[in-house]
Amino acid sequence: MSRLLGSVRARATLGATLVVAVALVAAGTAVLLSLRSNLLGEAGTQAERSAREVATELAVGTPYADLSLDVDDRPVQVVDEDGTLVAAGEDLERITGTGVDAVKPQPAASPGDAGDDDGDDDEDAGEPLEPGEIGERTTISDGSATIDGDAEDYRFAAVPVETEDRGRLTVYAGAPLSAEHGAVNTALTVMLIGFPVLLAVVGWVTWLVTRRALRPVEGIRREMAAITASEDLARRVPVPGTHDEVARLASTTNETLAALEASVERQRRFVADASHELRSPIASLRTQLEVAAAHPELLDLDGAVEDTVRLQRLAADLLLLARLDAGERPADARVDLAVLAREEAAGRAGVSVREEGGETGAVTVAGSRGQLGRVLANLLDNAQRHARSAVVVSVRRDGGLAVVGVADDGDGVPEADRERIFERFVRLDDARSRDDGGAGLGLAIARDVAVRHGGTLTVHGGPAGGALFELRLPAA
Structure with missing residues (x-):
């Protein structure tokens, strides 16, 4: 049972059925109550009509023997002020619900037999009536009667009438409830x-x-299960042509799979390239150490130190990239880019800094000082590597952006390669030695850091014919 209810399909069916069931029960109950109320009201109206017809006869002085008491075989009683039955239908055998159980008329008492009540009965006589007047108030009650051997339930109406010679009389007339019972039972059965x-x-x-x-x-679930089992992220789930929530779910799932596939592919390339890059300095350092172990006089200490430094820098680059890929958020410190540019340019031959912002602190951004310093250092390293004689760093504010430009007077970057150079482990000059060209991670790190800080890093043609790298960040 629990497994069945674990299905969305089963729960939806059960929920819809329960809602409709509750609605049907409520509607059915309302219909039955309304039908019963209408039929009871109709029976009461019929009973009152019959009672008023007899009351009209009494008001004009019709004798009891001449009253229309057996019309339509309905129970009728005429009761005087003392509660004595003075007239009734001939076929009436039993009656309840009117307050007078007698079915055979009794002789009427003379007016003097009322005793010395000092008029107290007038207080209980109901509304005051003039002789020959019929009361407006009608009392409704339910009961039963047996007429000529047929027992039925009836709705009774009691109508008072004031007569000239017989005092106040009350006429009880009933209307059968068989139609009401039949209609209600039929509706209930249906x-x-x-x-x-x-x-x-x-x-x-x-x-x-x-x-x-x-x-x-x-279909989406089966395909996702197959993708999980096969680990083939190139597969996609089917997208139905319904243009509804399910279709949007399938599209979003495919977008997630595409992003996951791209991420896994980048990670695979990253691991492969990192392994390849690490192999070279480690192998060189091991060779030098093995030679030094066998022939100490041949130890190239400077080369070993260079390989160690290069290995250290590569490990630091890989660690920073891993932290950026993991979504590490930069610090929220205020950094003056002009001061940072002067610090990074200090000690570098041929590098000059030109600040175009005016007062000190005008070009300030929010972020990590260490990561932004790493961006400038990487850009300066790249510019010095390709410059012929000079590198110029410009710092300025452009509206709501802080802009740092690093320009060299080298050969520049071909337009077709201006995006590719920001990919990891990409070196345009494959003929250069790794010692001179680096591992191809500097510009990739610089762009990742810029993006993490809400900015951009692009390359254009420089004013001196070389490359111009522009770092744009939201100003603080």
Whole structure:
């Protein structure tokens, strides 16, 4: 059972069926109550009409023997002020609900038999009436009666009438409730038979509709399971042509798979390139140490130190890239780019800094001082590597942006390669030695840091014919 209810399809079907069931029960109850109320009201109206017809006869002085008491075989009683039955239908055999159980008329008492009540009965006589007047108030009650052997439930109406010679009389007339009982029972039977059938139809239709709606979801699930089992991130889930939430889910899933595939592919290339780059300095350092171990007089100490420094820098670059890929957020410190540029340019031959911002602190950004310093250092290293004689660093503010430009007077970067140089382990000059050209991580790190700080790093043609790298960051 729990496994069945674990299905969205089953839960949707059960939920829809329960909602419809509650709605049907509520509607059915309201219909039955309304039907019963209307039928009871109609019976009361009929009973009152019959009672007023007899009361009209009494008001004009019709004798008891001439009253229309047996019309339509309905129970009728005429009761005087003392509660004595003075007239009734001939076929009336039993009656309840009127307050007078007698079915055979009794002789009427003379007016003088009322005793010395000092008029107290007038207080209980109800509304005051003039002789020949019929009361406006009608009292409704339910009971039963047996007429000529047929027992039925009735709704009774009591109507008072004031007569000239017989005092106040009360006429009780009943209308049968068989029509009300029959209609209510018929409606209840129809509901008891029709509601389960309707619920079955609702459940069946909901089951079919949800199966059709969830079929694409099941296709997505199967494909995702196959992708997980095969580890083939090049596969994609089917996108239904329904243009609904399921189609958008499939599209988003495919976008996630594409991003995951690209990320895994970048990681694979990164691991392969890193292994390749690390192999060279490690192999060189090992060779020098092995030679030194066998022939100490042949130890190239400077070369060993250079290889160690190069290995250290490569490890630092790889560590920084790993932290950037892991989503490390930069610090939120205020950094003056003009001061930072002068610090990074200090001690570098042929590098000059030109500040175009005016007052000190005008070109300030929020971020990590260490990472931004690393960006400038990498850009200066790259510029010095390709410059013929001079490198110029410019710092300025451009609206809401802080701009740092690093320009050299070298050969520049071909337009077709201006995006490729920011890829990891890319070196345009493959003929250069690794010692001179580096590992190809400096510009990749610089762009990643710029993006992490909400900025951009681009390359253009420089004013001196070389390359101009522009770092743009939101100003603080």
